[in-house]
Amino acid sequence: MGDAKGDGDGLNGHNGHNGHNGDEPTTCDEVAQRVLRACRKKDDGAVVTYVGRNDDNQTIVRVRAGNAASVGALQSSMQGIFPFARVRAHESVLDGTLHAEIVVPTAQDEWRFACADANTHKAVRMVKVVAFVLLIGGAALYVNELVV
Secondary structure, three states: OOOOOOOOOOHHHOOOOOOOOOOOOOHHHHHHHHHHHHHHHHOOOOEEEEEEEOOOOOEEEEEEOOOOOOHHHHHHHHHHHOOOOEEEEEEOOOOOOEEEEEEEOOHHHHHHHHHHHHHOOHHHHHHHHHHHHHHHHHHHHHHHHHHO
């Protein structure tokens, strides 16, 4: 699988899949590829500097901006592809460069966040109320048929 820039098989033009031995890319690789593609739409010089997982099994990707865009532009690109992810900026203590970082939740966490977000909308709550009223009405009609 080629990288987003088309000059290699992995991230930033390098071969390999984050040190694992299989031929298939890992979820971390796929997330990093999506992040890099989104960032390179705003900054062709964007480079992935870190890909890994935290203790909660969430994927972490850090991207250093090239000269064409700010870290804020990279952050907005990242937030656009993973709306439930945490996006922030970090300064490297080694060289003082700024990096945009995204922490992508697991699929289960995304589902939970999406359900919680959907439950905050009035239309969804109204549909639930209507469904409940129809269920109660149907049960009442069924009981009425049994009695009569």
